[in-house]
Amino acid sequence: MAVKISTISALVVFLALLSLSHFSHGELQLGFYNKTCPDVEKIVFGVVQDAFRTNSRLAPLMIRLYFHDCFSNGCDASLLLDSTTSEKTAGPNLSVDGYALIDAIKDELEIKCAGFISCADIIALATRDLVNLASGGKARYEIPTGRFDGRESLASSVNLPGPQMSVSDTVEMFEKRNLDLTDMVLLLGGHTIGKTHCSFIKDRLYNFENTQGPDPAMDPKLVKELKRECPENSKQNKAINLDQNVSSSNIVDASFYKQIKSGRGILQIDDQLATDEMTEQIVTDLAEGDDFLARFGQAMVKLGSFGVKNKDAGEIRKSCRSCKNRFCTA
Ligand code: HEM
Structure with a gap:
């Protein structure tokens, strides 16, 4: 009996720890938006493909934006927030761009699936599509979604490697x-x-x-x-x-x-x-x-699974450039 009780309590502790770890980190899955916005990937690809036709610079710009967003404080679109002290004002981010493409995708998604798709997932999907287009269709990978948007973006917390590091x-x-x-x-x-x-x-x-x-x-x-x-x-x-x-x-x-x-x-x-x-x-x-x-x-x-926020730690922004929640540090 004693053995049974200790096994049960160990299981309870294990499950509690598991749910605690889910609390702070987002759970990503393929087709996260299947019920709420089944066409999300088609919509994103449509906007990206049109933009790429007239601007091939978008591929390198977005690949770098994805890396800089994910590497500093996780893939939470914190790099997109506009303010005089936000991440995009930090030295290594001054030559990062591609923000207008994200805005265009977000606008389209707010018409078709209002309030459901995070800016962090838009970055991940658009980057995937641009890698595909810039490889002449040869690079194709599935990317899980379910990221929520962060509520903190500070230039002082940007932490990226430099080209002269060992x-x-x-x-x-x-x-x-x-x-x-x-x-x-x-x-x-x-x-x-x-x-x-x-x-x-x-x-x-x-x-x-x-x-x-x-x-x-x-x-x-x-x-x-x-x-x-x-x-x-x-x-x-x-x-x-x-x-x-x-x-x-x-x-x-x-x-x-x-x-x-x-x-x-x-x-x-x-x-x-x-x-x-x-x-x-x-x-x-x-x-x-x-x-x-x-x-x-x-x-x-x-890279896209690093530091992902779940819905308790993040939000779905209306505009990718500003937080919805007023308790936002940007
Ligand atoms: C040790 C790591 C890295 C260092 C030190 C580094 C450094 C740099 C620097 C200095 C530039 C040029 C910026 C400029 O002249 O304005 C650059 C451009 C770029 N980086 Fe990296 N990078 C690193 C890792 C990465 C990774 C992991 C990716 C992609 C996953 C990436 C993607 C790019 C791309 C696509 C560009 C070209 C951007 C453009 O054409 O506008 N970098 N990187």
Whole structure:
């Protein structure tokens, strides 16, 4: 009898703990809106496809927005909130954009399924669709939904890795978000598309770690080319493709890994991935294999489950730029 009672109480404690963990973290599932808005994915894809036809920049912009939103305080659309002190005003977020596309999707959904779809899920779905479109339809992944929108957004709490950090420090930041070494290498494959600016690479070209010379890890031919694009004393801050393969700089594919293996990575962290002993083999496998697109999708899904809010900790906003609840820190 004593055994039975202690088994039952252990079960009660276990169930209580389980429900407590559900209380603070959202539960994601495929087809979360099947009953409330069965066409949500079709509606999102329609708006995204129309916008992509006239603006291919939307793919890199949204992939980066998704990463920056999820990495700082979880995937809760806190990056979308407008205020003079919100996350979007933090240094690393100043060149993030794509907000107008989210607004357009939200407007459409508020007409067709008012009050049901979170801005955090709109980011996740739109990013998935843009990865698909920018890969010429080759990358296709299912993404669970059920995220609620956060009620806190502070520039001071933005916490993102910098391009000059070491691989081991960067891994540590990813691990704190339940993303392992391989996930990190896969997600940095996001740099297969989009641009950076001369200001982020000038040190690599002219004065790498105070050597008065270029980063020896960078292909000397690329150093020469980039010096023409980014003259040392020019105030112009030109945009440079992250994927230096001219035929695929606008396409989501594995060519980024081939580029970094030849010292043609643009950001220091990208080139480091190809030479650091922790990540070298993973990079080689991705450069030579044919499974990057599928694995990238799975890593994006994993990133999209970090720090998700449930309905007690979040809300469904009416406008993605402002909270509905008046107890909102933004
Ligand atoms: C160690 C991690 C990372 C660092 C240090 C980093 C750093 C950067 C920097 C400095 C830029 C250029 C910004 C500019 O010049 O305005 C950039 C662009 C970009 N990043 Fe990352 N990033 C990281 C991880 C990621 C991840 C995980 C993703 C995707 C899942 C991603 C996607 C992108 C994209 C798509 C762009 C191009 C944006 C555009 O064209 O506007 N990054 N990143």
